[in-house]
Amino acid sequence: METITIKDIARICGVGVSTVSRAMNDHPDINAETKQKIMEVIREYNYVPNNSARNLKRTDSNTIALLVKGVDNPFFGRMIRVIEEEIEKKQYSMVVRHVEPSEDEVSIAMELEKERRLKGMIFLGGFYTESADSLKLLKVPVVLVTSAKPQYEDDEFYSSVSVDDVKESYRMVDYLCTQGHRDIAILTATKYDESVGRLRLMGYEQALEKHQVPLNPKLIRYMEDGEDYSMENGYKLMRELLDEKESFTSVFAISDSLAVGACRAIHDVGLRIPEDIAVAGFDGIDIATYYTPSLTTIKQPIEEIAKETTRILFQVIRKKTKHTHKYFDGELMIRESTQ
Amino acid sequence: METITIKDIARICGVGVSTVSRAMNDHPDINAETKQKIMEVIREYNYVPNNSARNLKRTDSNTIALLVKGVDNPFFGRMIRVIEEEIEKKQYSMVVRHVEPSEDEVSIAMELEKERRLKGMIFLGGFYTESADSLKLLKVPVVLVTSAKPQYEDDEFYSSVSVDDVKESYRMVDYLCTQGHRDIAILTATKYDESVGRLRLMGYEQALEKHQVPLNPKLIRYMEDGEDYSMENGYKLMRELLDEKESFTSVFAISDSLAVGACRAIHDVGLRIPEDIAVAGFDGIDIATYYTPSLTTIKQPIEEIAKETTRILFQVIRKKTKHTHKYFDGELMIRESTQ
Numbered sequence: 054m055e056t057i058t059i060k061d062i063a064r065i066c067g068v069g070v071s072t073v074s075r076a077m078n079d080h081p082d083i084n085a086e087t088k089q090k091i092m093e094v095i096r097e098y099n100y101v102p103n104n105s106a107r108n109l110k111r112t113d114s115n116t117i118a119l120l121v122k123g124v125d126n127p128f129f130g131r132m133i134r135v136i137e138e139e140i141e142k143k144q145y146s147m148v149v150r151h152v153e154p155s156e157d158e159v160s161i162a163m164e165l166e167k168e169r170r171l172k173g174m175i176f177l178g179g180f181y182t183e184s185a186d187s188l189k190l191l192k193v194p195v196v197l198v199t200s201a202k203p204q205y206e207d208d209e210f211y212s213s214v215s216v217d218d219v220k221e222s223y224r225m226v227d228y229l230c231t232q233g234h235r236d237i238a239i240l241t242a243t244k245y246d247e248s249v250g251r252l253r254l255m256g257y258e259q260a261l262e263k264h265q266v267p268l269n270p271k272l273i274r275y276m277e278d279g280e281d282y283s284m285e286n287g288y289k290l291m292r293e294l295l296d297e298k299e300s301f302t303s304v305f306a307i308s309d310s311l312a313v314g315a316c317r318a319i320h321d322v323g324l325r326i327p328e329d330i331a332v333a334g335f336d337g338i339d340i341a342t343y344y345t346p347s348l349t350t351i352k353q354p355i356e357e358i359a360k361e362t363t364r365i366l367f368q369v370i371r372k373k374t375k376h377t378h379k380y381f382d383g384e385l386m387i388r389e390s391t392q
Numbered sequence: 393m394e395t396i397t398i399k400d401i402a403r404i405c406g407v408g409v410s411t412v413s414r415a416m417n418d419h420p421d422i423n424a425e426t427k428q429k430i431m432e433v434i435r436e437y438n439y440v441p442n443n444s445a446r447n448l449k450r451t452d453s454n455t456i457a458l459l460v461k462g463v464d465n466p467f468f469g470r471m472i473r474v475i476e477e478e479i480e481k482k483q484y485s486m487v488v489r490h491v492e493p494s495e496d497e498v499s500i501a502m503e504l505e506k507e508r509r510l511k512g513m514i515f516l517g518g519f520y521t522e523s524a525d526s527l528k529l530l531k532v533p534v535v536l537v538t539s540a541k542p543q544y545e546d547d548e549f550y551s552s553v554s555v556d557d558v559k560e561s562y563r564m565v566d567y568l569c570t571q572g573h574r575d576i577a578i579l580t581a582t583k584y585d586e587s588v589g590r591l592r593l594m595g596y597e598q599a600l601e602k603h604q605v606p607l608n609p610k611l612i613r614y615m616e617d618g619e620d621y622s623m624e625n626g627y628k629l630m631r632e633l634l635d636e637k638e639s640f641t642s643v644f645a646i647s648d649s650l651a652v653g654a655c656r657a658i659h660d661v662g663l664r665i666p667e668d669i670a671v672a673g674f675d676g677i678d679i680a681t682y683y684t685p686s687l688t689t690i691k692q693p694i695e696e697i698a699k700e701t702t703r704i705l706f707q708v709i710r711k712k713t714k715h716t717h718k719y720f721d722g723e724l725m726i727r728e729s730t731q
Contacts, residue, residue, distance in 0.1 A: 092528070096529060130466060130469045134490050137489070137490050141489065146504075147487065147488055148485050148488075149476060149487075149488045150486075151473055151477065151480075169485065187416065189435065284678045284679065313683075317682040317683075340652065342656075343623040343626075344652075345655065347656075
């Protein structure tokens, strides 16, 4: 059967093409009865506008799965949006699956791969090196984005795109040290984290070592299992530290959301930022700009990371390139919360 | 061919089931060679763990499409997460498609419906009444969530879940009036908005009328076309209003993100919140709690709205109920920014 066109609809209704178009677009300049008749014919003939037909080559199997850990982090909102836009440009669709902190993303990926005809997968957020081995079990190309690249010798079976979390974290703590801080607390992921939390903690430790500041374990505050990078957790971790009366002059929260919660906790006990305690975050999301005080942070190039992720994924899908590992530079944004 | 089980893998490898399990889970207590051998067999036989096989009845066609307008709003991040979790519980998958402010969501929905075998659709965020008519062109059940319910007599062909935006906005502005404010600015959507922006503006106008406050058009600040409910736009709108030296004692921003930007603008011109200008938001996202000052807002019951949305959608899909329209109550949260 031939596809019905807007001209056919116009002919059947005895009107011009522009009138059908006006009816479809709810243009005010059309007679109500005429419009009703046109809409009835459109329904009857199951007409789909031409601009929708342009993408007919897209099919169910042109699907990319996006697995997301910790979507409450506003940092991911922007990332997901850009990734979706890029996938859409390629005429593919994006299936999203959130992964709970307690779930294993590779098992979920295998499940998705079996059920749906995927062309590729993107893992956004926390990735645990424990499952690096089982990544090999996946048949479609995988790109890890802003995840910790697993410490695994054989890295030719997946791609990764991120900032160098150790280096960027080092950059921030080095800056705090040059500002004269020696007692620097850190709000970080869980104690057994194998993802960016561990890498950012490593950068913190390396910067302190360079500045010959002995590590004070009491100033390292870990999330508990199952907790995420939320303002609520930043508040909780900071409140606990403040209540212990440990001496410190600055705090590095490994995400801006955690930093916002920390700022509120410092405010609630009557201390000032940065005069009493300087606060630094990580990510560079909007709230870091608009919070009062504005937050010193490491700005991740979210758009570039998202675009590079899809670019690499489609190149591997089309077998144009091998898997690759790409690092972007972050940018130290010095704002009110530390000066 | 029968599905291969973990017992088969164990038998082939000459080890116990628990050893295979340890290999799969990267348990430290396993010999490296044994593990390698097991992983090879797993790959060779294309074994998928049992806990993944439980969902085999899920297929490509068990898909719900989620169309999102304005995903940079953190309010949506949480909503999308809960909707995805609920869809996942039903063994369905979720395809996400972001819609630009300039795009028509019904055209996009028709396109998606044609290309993919969808079972239902959810429209999150702005919905424009102009396209209410063409909603009828969609064949699968549709639920509009936190969108403006179109002003359309025939509302039996789709469902909707939201707060009553007129009532909740009225509640907020009524509260500001009872606090003694008469010159209340509003930061709202575009001038020709037909979505929640228009409804919240209506609530503002009705509350002022009740308190016999004449409307001052200079205090109504509209976004420009294509702009969204971001902190950046809140800052920009507020800065423009402050620069005009119009007299006002409070501002109602129709989203918390806009309110955060407004607060920062007020701070930047050296005014105090709430002493010089009281600020109120809408949505009840985390930042309203952790901002300094904390933000008075209307808290939307995000989890309940998301769960009710998927509940209704699946009931309609299974033809257990007709389409329905459900309103939830918001909650007025009085915080530092207005008292």
